[in-house]
Amino acid sequence: MTSGKIKVGAHELQCRIEGEAGNPWLILSNSLATDHAMWQPQIDTLTRTHRVLRYDTRGHGESAAPAGPYAFDDLVSDVIGLMDALEIEKATFMGLSLGGMTALGLALDHPDRIERILCCDARADAPDLYKQMWPAMIKKAREEGMDALVAPTLERWFSTNFRTNPTNRPALEATGDMIRRTAVEGYAGCASALMRLDYLPRLSQIAIPAHFIVGEHDPAAPPNVMREMAAATPGADFTVIPGAAHLSNVERPDVFNDIVATWLARS
Numbered sequence: 148m149t150s151g152k153i154k155v156g157a158h159e160l161q162c163r164i165e166g167e168a169g170n171p172w173l174i175l176s177n178s179l180a181t182d183h184a185m186w187q188p189q190i191d192t193l194t195r196t197h198r199v200l201r202y203d204t205r206g207h208g209e210s211a212a213p214a215g216p217y218a219f220d221d222l223v224s225d226v227i228g229l230m231d232a233l234e235i236e237k238a239t240f241m242g243l244s245l246g247g248m249t250a251l252g253l254a255l256d257h258p259d260r261i262e263r264i265l266c267c268d269a270r271a272d273a274p275d276l277y278k279q280m281w282p283a284m285i286k287k288a289r290e291e292g293m294d295a296l297v298a299p300t301l302e303r304w305f306s307t308n309f310r311t312n313p314t315n316r317p318a319l320e321a322t323g324d325m326i327r328r329t330a331v332e333g334y335a336g337c338a339s340a341l342m343r344l345d346y347l348p349r350l351s352q353i354a355i356p357a358h359f360i361v362g363e364h365d366p367a368a369p370p371n372v373m374r375e376m377a378a379a380t381p382g383a384d385f386t387v388i389p390g391a392a393h394l395s396n397v398e399r400p401d402v403f404n405d406i407v408a409t410w411l412a413r414s
């Protein structure tokens with residue numbers, strides 16, 4: 148395992164590499180207000196077959212938080228910059244929510260570098276709800292700090308069943324800590340990108356294999372929305388994770404890992 152900072156353009160991104168050298172590359176991209184640690188439940192499974200690169204999206208975790216607003220083009224170029232710096236010619240890319248949206252941008256604009264994508268719990272558009280919700284969340288983060296976002300965010304990200312089961316307290320606390328550690332400027336920068344998200348009209352141009360995965364109870368990227376995204380993407384697969392809400396990889400890791408490992412083995 149190696150971890151450290153890599154300079155991409157004018158700022159540094161925190162990275163962590165696990166799995167055997169020589170295995171095909173798989174890059175994992177985090178959701179808004181988390182960091183690369185959100186993928187911990189997947190690491191044992193995915194490193195059996197892949198060399199896994201996790202990174203903290205700009206403005207998150209230990210990566211730099213340059214002044215916003217950011218655009219998805221920035222988040223996409225960061226990934227290509229990391230691949231260049233690490234001499235990764237081609238990789239499979241999996242992202243959840245903000246990371247899943249980044250996956251769409253990579254599939255559309257860099258199909259020569261990205262072999263296939265897994266787009267989890269992500270939309271491709273900015274509905275009216277996003278245009279109202281994100282300015283309010285940015286204001287709250289700036290005025291009250293990230294701590295004020297922890298409770299309402301955990302409520303959106305995990306089902307009631309998961310949140311009320313005491314055995315899940317460590318996962319909830321770890322996720323709450325990631326939210327608290329996120330830089331306000333980084334959160335605001337990425338939330339601004341969400342307000343201008345506009346990949347939906349281009350999904351029919353995706354020309355690499357794609358798998359859309361969503362938690363059954365995801366309120367942010369509901370299954371009916373992601374089913375339509377998959378239908379608009381040539382040859383795409385679509386899977387619902389039963390019982391999970393937004394962070395489906397944390398809420399149902401066994402189901403999530405089986406689905407991902409099976410798809411990676413056959414696509």
Ligand SMILES: O=C(O)CC1=CCC(=O)O1
Nearest residue numbers: 178179243244245303367
């Ligand atoms: O925070 C949410 O509820 C939804 C979300 C949008 C982008 C992301 O990463 O999470």
